[in-house]
Amino acid sequence: MPDRIALEQCLNRLLEPGRFKDYGPNGLQVEGRREVQRLVCGVTASLDFIEAAIAAGADALLVHHGLFWRGQDGRVTGWMKQRLARLLAADVNLFAYHLPLDAHPQLGNNVQLGQQLGWTADQRCGDQDLVFSGALPEASSLQTLTAHVQATLGRPALALPGDGRLLRRVAWCSGGAQGYFEAAIAGGADAFITGEVSEPQMHLARETGVAFIAAGHHATERFGVQAVGTHVAAELGLDYQFIDLPNPA
Structure with a gap:
């Protein structure tokens, strides 16, 4: 059965985050359950997306825009508390890749x-x-x-x-x-x-x-995370879903 560690290794091998100077941490941002059967992808780890992914039965989320960015205040209050609380309560993993997901030569x-x-x-x-x-x-x-x-x-x-x-x-x-x-x-x-x-x-x-x-x-920025999610899900034998929440910005 695929698990969180295998998923993280697969994503890091594919996207090579160590090659990039980025605005925040790439990879596993919130640790959830060890067993992973269903991967749900989206553009941004907003509360609406987190709620939708949990409702869809996600064990792990893969996004382009994660929770943590350079220069943030660092306190877990307000909107950050709400997002983290929902992830932790559901025991769901959150993976985020920013520049590595932009730059991949086939899937980015x-x-x-x-x-x-x-x-x-x-x-x-x-x-x-x-x-x-x-x-x-x-x-x-x-x-x-x-x-x-x-x-x-x-x-x-x-x-x-x-x-x-x-x-x-x-x-x-x-x-x-x-x-x-x-x-x-x-x-x-x-x-x-x-x-x-x-x-x-x-x-x-x-x-x-x-x-x-x-x-x-x-x-x-809707297309790279779909391509990476499809690729990784096929390699690891995961269920996969992309959730696109409309955003005019």
């Missing part, structure tokens, strides 16, 4: 996002090689590219126009990767796609001519 958020959009990366750049880039299947206008991103992800996207050039090369990085826009520009992209946008990106798009599309943090 970035490569899976590219596959959803029909793009293949031939180059990686940016901090820890987290930005993927490649040639578009055919040259496109920003309007056409934005419509494609919106249709694929099922939500509106915010497009910041560059200089109106025909787009031939695109770079992308899921989630809150707006800070990597300059790396994408330096890498030769005509457009950059990520989840979020901040004030400086408007000016960079205007001044460099490279377009920017913000397509939603949650929307761009």
Whole structure:
């Protein structure tokens, strides 16, 4: 029978968390029961997700956004107490992988996002090689590219126009990767796609001519955890379920 230790070893072997400088701990964040039969995956370890996963019979949860981040207060009160109390009362394990889950070359958020959009990366750049880039299947206008991103992800996207050039090369990085826009520009992209946008990106798009599309943090980070969960469940013989809770951000 698979157990927590075998699951942790499988995930660490696959995602290699030791290779990354991250914003919080990767791996087992909350220890639950030893026996694991059912793995439930989601994007974020919110109370709603924890409740839904427990109701679905989970022995272990696998998420991209866990409970603990660098710079947190550290006290177990309020929302943190509620989440931890529910996990501990149900004796359920919580595994979380942040940058390792973004970066995996076959199963990670970035490569899976590219596959959803029909793009293949031939180059990686940016901090820890987290930005993927490649040639578009055919040259496109920003309007056409934005419509494609919106249709694929099922939500509106915010497009910041560059200089109106025909787009031939695109770079992308899921989630809150707006800070990597300059790396994408330096890498030769005509457009950059990520989840979020901040004030400086408007000016960079205007001044460099490279377009920017913000397509939603949650929307761009739904795919890697599903791919990893499916892979690990098949390898260990676990029951598996993905729970996607809508999030407009």
